[in-house]
Amino acid sequence: MMLADILTIILLLGGAFFFLAGTIGLLRFPDVYTRLHALTKADNVGLGLIVTGLAIQAQSWAAAGKLILIWLLVLLAGAGVSYLIANGALARGVAFWKR
C-alpha cells in the first residue's frame, strides 16, 4: 500500500468521525443555536477531511482543485446559512438554552 493511500484512509476516517459528531450534535444539542454548531462542524471539518483525502487520489491538479472548490462552496453556504438562521431565530424570539 502506498503512502498516499494510507493518508487517504486516515483523512476519510477522520471526516466520517466529524460527520458522526455533527449528527450526534444535531440530535442531542438542546436548542436551535447549539444545533447550528453541529451544522458548521460537518460542513467545515468533516467534508474538508474527506475532500482532502480524495484530492490526494486525484489524477490532475485541476481535478483536485474541483474538489477543493466544492468544499469552499459548501463552507460559504454553511457559514451564510447558519448566520441567517440564527439571526432569524433570534429575531423571532426562539429561546436560548442555558445551563
Place this chain on the structure above:
Amino acid sequence: MNRLKLINSWSSLLTRLIMLSVLWWVLSVGDSSSWWIGLPAVLIASGVSMRLQPVQSVNWIALLRFIPFFVWQSLVGGFGVATRAMHPALPLTPDLVEYPVTLPNEFARVVFIYMISLIPGSLCVAMHRDTLSIHILDSHSNFLAELGILEQKISTIFCIPQQPLSAV
C-alpha cells in the same frame, strides 16, 4: 485621489479576471478546447462581480498565511465540540456574548462573521452597529482572545491599518 480609485478598480477587475479564469480552468479540468465558451463566461462573470461588489484590496500573502491558521483552528475546535457532543453528560455551557468589532468596512465585517461561524464552537447570531452577538458553546474557554486574534488577521488580509484597542 480619483486616479488612485481608477487604478484600484482596474487592478480589482484584473484580479477577478484572473481568479475566475483559474476557476474555469478547474471546472473544465484543464480542457483547453473549452476556452471559446469559457472566455466570454469569465468576462460576463467578472462584469457581474464588479457590478455587485465594491473594490476591495487584498493582501494575498496574509491570505495564504491565514489558511493554515484556519485549518488548525477548525481541527482543534471541531475536535473539542465533537468530544462534547459524544460525552454522555453533554458538557455544554453555551452563552451569548457581545463582541465589539473594530473592522471599519462592511465586507471585512461579514468575512469576519463567516470565519467566526466556520470555526467550530462559535456562531455569530446578530450584527449591530459596532458589536457582534456571538453564541459560544463553551463559556469557560478563552474565546475573547481567540476572536481578537481572528479579527486582527482579517484586518491584515484586507489591508486595514491596525487601530489601538482604546478606539473601542
Place this chain on the structure above:
Amino acid sequence: MEAVGLWQSAFDLMLGFSLFGLAWRMLFCADLFKSIVLFITFGLLMAIAWVRLEAPDVALAEATIGAGLTGALLMSAFAKLRTLDNSLKSGQPLLPRPRLHVINFWIALLFTVLLTGGLAYAVLSLPSHSPGLSDAVMSQLDSSGVTHPVTAVLLNFRGYDTLLEMAVLLLSIQSVWSMAGMSDAGEVHTSPVLNVLIQLLSPVLILVSAYLLWVGAHAPGGAFQAGSILGAAGVLLVLSGRPLFNLKKSWLIRLMLVAGPAAFIALATLTLINEGQLLKYPVANAANYILLLETLATVSIGTTLLALFVGSQTEAVQQDQSHQ
C-alpha cells in the same frame, strides 16, 4: 472484489427503503412545512439513487432543479398559501383529514390492487435484456455534432421533443402571469451577510452555468441544467433585493423568455424548407446549430424559472411590507 458488490447492495437497499419511507412520511404528514423539508431531502436521496442507477444525466437534472430551485419555489408557494389563509401555521394541517366510508375504502383498495397488478404485469412482460434504441443512437452519433448520446437525442434526433418542452415552459409562465400578475419583488431591506454571500456566489453560478452548457456536448450537462443554475443566480439576486434589471417593465426579460423557443422554431422552419424535414441539421454544421440552440435555450430556461419564482410570490411581498 466480492465484498464491494455486497456493500453496494447494502447501500442500495438502504437507499431504496429510505426513499420509500421518506415518500410515505411526506405524503401522510399533516404539517405542510415539514412535508416541504422532507421533499427537499427526498430530492437529495433521489439524486444519489440516480447515480447508483448509472444515470448521471438525470442525477444532474435532479440536483439542479430538485435540490435547488424546487426548494425555493416551494418556500415561496408556502408563503403565499399562508397569506391566503392566515391561520395556517407550522404544525397545523392544511386540510381536515377526510373521513373514509367503508365502501369507499374497499373500492379504493380494489383500484389500487388492479393498478399495481397492471403495472407489475407491464414491467415483468418487458424483455429482460433489451438494448432499446441505444444501438441506433450510438451508430448515428457521429452525424449528430456532439459526442454525448443524451445530448444527441435531446437536441438532434428528437429535437422536436425539446422544442415542445420549451413551449411548455413558456406556457407555464404565461399562465402564472395571467393569474397572479407580475410583481416588482422589490426587497424592503437587505442584509449585509446575505449580500456578501450573493456577491461571491453569483460569478461562480454564471461560470458553472456556462460550464454545464459546454460540457453537455460530451458529458452529462446541457441547456436545462445550465438554465436552472442561471435561474438560481437570478433568484438569489432577487432575494437579496438587487435584481440587475427591473423585472416588471423590462422588454429585455420578455425577449429572454422567448429567445429559446423562437430560435428553435426559426431553425425548425429553416430546416423544413432547406432539408425537407423538421430540425434535420446538415451534418457539417450540426455542432454549431446545437450550441446556438442550447445557449439561447439556457437563457430562456433560466429566465422562465426566475419569472416563475418572482411571479409566484406577489402577495408574500405585500404582506412583508404591511408587517413592517
Place this chain on the structure above:
Amino acid sequence: MQNLYIILALFLLLNLLAGMWRILKGPAAADRMLASQLFGTTAVAILLLLAQIESLMALRDVALVFALLAAITAIAFVRRNWPQEPDDAG
C-alpha cells in the same frame, strides 16, 4: 480502497437517516431547515465517494451543483417563509 469508499458512503447515509429524526421532531421550523442543510453537506460527501468508486467525473459535477445551490432553499426560507414559531420552541 473501493471497499472503504462504499462503506463510508453507507455510513454517511445511515448518519443522514439518523438525522431525519430532527426533521420529524422539529420543534421549530429553523430546526428542520438546518437539518436539511446538514443533509445537503452529507449528500455532497456521499456523491464524492460514489464518484471515486465509479471513477466518473460527471458525478463530481452533481456534487458541485449541490454545493453551489446548497444555500438557496435556506435563503428563500429566511427571506420569504419563516412560519410562526410555536410558543415553546427549544
